[in-house]
Amino acid sequence: MLQVKNLDVIVGQKVLVGDLSFNVELGQNWAILGANGTGKTSLVRLLSGITKPNQNDILVNEISMSAYSKKSLAKEVGLLPQFEEQNYWGLVGEYVGLGRFAHAVGLWGQSESDQLMTSKSLENFEIEHLSHREYRGLSGGERQRARLASLMAQDPKIFLWDEPLENLDYSGQMKFLSWISKIVRTNNKASMMVIHDINLASRFFTHTLMVFKDGTYLSGVCAEIMTSENLSGLYETRFDQVLHGEAKLFVPSR
């Protein structure tokens, strides 16, 4: 579905990750792990097509990403950036409905299926009671739910999330991650998420991309590469593995 071949992630003049190659298929749920400033955000920006790689195009459905129009690409790959400008004056329902931009047919937008998808997204993130409130008036966590809902409404084949757990309470985090695992499995989607909580990553995700400080990377199935050894190298912090029932947990030590 998404093919990355010999991609360099470059910020300014510096190559943060070199010669990156991996494939994401539908049904896979990826975590992107790495220390601060290793190029994770730049990577998801490249993967979503909002910045262009210097060379070696990224392929979506075996077609070069640059061959897509902005709208048709947004139906294949959707990114929720970590930050956005807070100039939106509308209601929560309208904010989430904006996610349907790429699907709008004709001038007036908002078909019945758009409205249905919008209300499903509001419901899924438990903010339907806020849909007539102003987006600006929401708390940080409520805002984050509305943001997540807007990418759900966009309904791309591949979801890209840049640290989406920010401001969410525990119940919100668990529900969100369970929802993602579920739609990836049942609705033929794929997801890649920049995340810092390795224990959530090992529980909910099928695949992992680790981006190291020296510009190298590891990619593969979680069970194989989520080891205390790799994580210790990744974060330059020693991790011990403990078992909690069936689940492997990693505890950082000083």
Add this chain to the structure above:
Amino acid sequence: MSQQSALVSVALMSILISLACVGFGSVSIPIDMLFKSIRETEGVHWTVVSQLRFPRVLVAFMSGALLAMSGCLLQTLLRNPLADPYIFGISSGASLGVLSALVFAVPVFSVALGFVGAGLVIILVAFIAHRGSDWNPYRLILTGVMVSAGLNALISLILVLSPPNMMKGMIFWMMGDLTYAEPRSWAGVLMILIILFGVIFGRALDAMSLGSERALAMGVSVKRLEYVVYLLASFAAVAVVVEGGAIGFVGLVVPHIIRMTGVWCHRYLIPMSAFAGGALVVVADTMARSLWAPLQLPVGVMTALIGVPILIYLLNKRSDVTS
């Protein structure tokens, strides 16, 4: 009140207010006489209405509509609440052209030179903002403010060096003065074009207020949209400035007033700004030409005197407006 009904009521009110203003002036025409003269299309009142009042109200309305929409578009483009139609120095460029025409005693060329000055500013700002890296709101706004500051220095120089008897006319023109303005059909076409643009591309503009990164990820062709918005907003400002000078505050204040009444989607915000801005300048101009009649005040003074208290009132009423 829904945004649709708000748009309809503002549109109706603006048109009624503007028509009523046809009756006001140094010669006051009662409403029955007004209708009578329109029916008969003759007599002294008809001459006043058709030759003087109506064109004046029309040019005032179009100026206000263009300025308010220009300000609204630029506030979205630059993601800056302080943006107004003159932020790039378009008015300064036009002023420089017009003032040069006056100084060098070729007033017939004043409109043409105004166009040249403003056109050069539009190209210059886009060119400088684009060099080196991509243009972004930050580069664009700083470039505009710098170009504007430079031109204003030149204008001050011209004002200081020009003969004192010309100074008053120049200052009037720079404050915005519709005394010699005429309604131009191309300005009307531009006005309708921008209203249509706002209605058709309203959702893309809504998405732009989340920043270009988010808008791009949603599927908006941000670059193309930004160029179109930049050009339309600039042309609107030029169309007003070459006829009526730099009428202030309309472009800054009207979009905020509309937003504070609860209309935020650009699909409604742009047309409503047009109607409200049009009505505001019509009222301001009517006051400017009748309060001290036969002395005429610059309309730019009145727009500020009316618009500023309204905005401050709404700002106080809505304590939740932060950031």
